[in-house]
Amino acid sequence: MRPKIALAGFQHETNSFSPLPADLPAFEMADSWPPLLRGGAVIPGSCGLNLPIAGFIAAAAPTADLHPILWCAAEPSGPVTHHAFDTICAEILSGLARTRPDALYLDLHGAMITEDHPDGEAELLSRIRAQTGPDLPIVASLDLHANVSDTLTDLTDALTIYRTYPHLDMADAGARAHAALTDILNGQRPAKAFRALPYLIPMHAQFTGAAPAGPLYAALTAHDAPGQWAEFATGFSGGDSPVTGPAILAHAPTQTQADSIADALLARVLAAEDAFDQPLQDPDTAVRLAMASPVGKPVILADVQDNPGGGGSSDTTGLLRAMVSGAAQNALLGVLHDPAAAVAAHQAGVGATLTLGLGGKSGLFGDTPFETPCHVAALSDGSVPYEGDMYGGGTAQIGPTTLLHLTVNGSDIRVLVSSVRNQCLDRAYFRHIGAIPETARLIAVKSTVHYRADFDPIAQATIPVANPGALGCVLEDVPYRHLRKGLRIGPNGPAA
Ligand SMILES: [Zn+2]
Structure with a gap:
């Protein structure tokens, strides 16, 4: 029966x-x-x-x-x-x-x-x-x-x-x-x-x-x-x-x-x-290493602590600031969650140049918006058909989305900005709006590990970066209050 x-x-x-x-x-x-x-x-x-x-x-x-x-x-x-x-x-x-x-x-x-x-x-x-x-x-x-x-x-x-x-x-x-x-x-x-x-x-x-x-x-x-x-x-x-x-x-x-x-x-x-017990790299060094790598396949910088798939706000600006100050070239960053910036770009239209305070709106860790002139390179409705092994066959809905081009300080960075928080775990996020990840020199992803399924195959190197975010990976710095007594906070870490 x-x-x-x-x-x-x-x-x-x-x-x-x-x-x-x-x-x-x-x-x-x-x-x-x-x-x-x-x-x-x-x-x-x-x-x-x-x-x-x-x-x-x-x-x-x-x-x-x-x-x-x-x-x-x-x-x-x-x-x-x-x-x-x-x-x-x-x-x-x-x-x-x-x-x-x-x-x-x-x-x-x-x-x-x-x-x-x-x-x-x-x-x-x-x-x-x-x-x-x-x-x-x-x-x-x-x-x-x-x-x-x-x-x-x-x-x-x-x-x-x-x-x-x-x-x-x-x-x-x-x-x-x-x-x-x-x-x-x-x-x-x-x-x-x-x-x-x-x-x-x-x-x-x-x-x-x-x-x-x-x-x-x-x-x-x-x-x-x-x-x-x-x-x-x-x-x-x-x-x-x-x-x-x-x-x-x-x-x-x-x-x-x-x-x-x-x-x-x-x-x-x-x-x-x-x-x-695995170390993280600081953002400035990570950008320098990426730019010093041979031209060819991209270097992936993973903003592991600002992963929205682990509860991160996906809007912290530390890695973006390091990319600008390090004059990153042919670089992509995604997915930055900033509905106000996405709406402003949609209102201005493709080809417009505007000054925006990008990200930093969650105010986590004293983070503030990064004020910068941006060129609106592309717009989308944020319907992203997944292509990678993890979610292939499904479609993400990330709301009104834009690709902004930043050239401040001699940099060349395109930032993918969404209206819905979503983890950058599939190359389709960039592709759907006309950015080709395979030809970038540096790709910064707000993801801890899931990006590896679709980005590792095109990468010459992957560097996990310690930029502040709500998903703390340096566990002794996380302000825990409720862990069970005696649990070690990280490998060989102090006891709770
Ligand atoms: Zn999981």
Whole structure:
């Protein structure tokens, strides 16, 4: 008999140091991902995208009756508002009451903090369990940046977690969640072992295309067997809560097996602590190194701490100022979030020259707008068809957008300015407005790691840069207040 499976998605990565709240409109709007989808709109609205729920649906559709309740996500930012959280939870609960399913799949992030709850996903699950009781099979997929808690582990029957950063396998994590749920529906509920790690890992050091994260994720797959698998969440260090931090989770037919796998993986991650300690370059030196590189392929400067995909405002000006003072040539920068500048450029029109205060409007770290004459090189409506491996097939909506050309101080810099915060993780952002990234000498991206999927293949070198932003990667400088006592703040860092 085909099981009746309810589906819901509610994703947010919460940066406690971002001044921007995640309110209900932030979940309702389209950005890199679709807008809030309800009921019958979930399947067509996610079909073919690299989203966990899309992977789950594709795997489950041949053998199950699917009952989507809702799916939504907001761009990473400050805490989820009380109103948004309660509204979305209530909709999921009423959908479950209506559906009375045999099982539930949840597409969650795992690093949600709300105005009221430091562990948003655990609160959602506790409300669900209060309504459904303990027996309903529930499996969730989580982001690699989940701050997984033992409470969330206890309230679900199994978890799957992305294994790549950049996240190329989000749909696959959904498909693996379906395999886990199928085993449970067949009477095989796995034993679980949870291990919280004792140190935070900076976001820029979590790249799975290199050591140490790459080999650690490869080690997970050695434990894949029928009814058995392990997961590793590197954690989201932008969240300031008692559950912040990396974790390992093993599932196996017996508790002894699960404990043994979790302990083996824990030992490997502990041994990798030194290798996760990776320095950042200062902006002036990074620009100088880029301009001194041989002409040919571009050098990528990653503004890792002002990544909107980690809750950054995407409008800090430090790297832009360094590019101007270093007279960067044939340079691109994106995506700078500045709706007022984008509107002014649209009003002035292509070919106009105007003086703008670019960026700096969030006021973070004392940042101020960078006053400069700009030439309006191009305009767009901000509809960006993705081409890269991570989001290819989807379309970003970044609102009225402009490409501004700056020549101050003898520089030659084109700055991509958007009206909606969006992470520069795909060359299509530049291409869609007529800038060709492959021929640039220097490309500055406001991204921590996701840009690597589409920009590394064209780069001669990549330099992560320490310009101030809301996603602190120099962890001992981050003003944490709520971490669990004893957690090391960074590899070999001081204890909280
Ligand atoms: Zn992530």
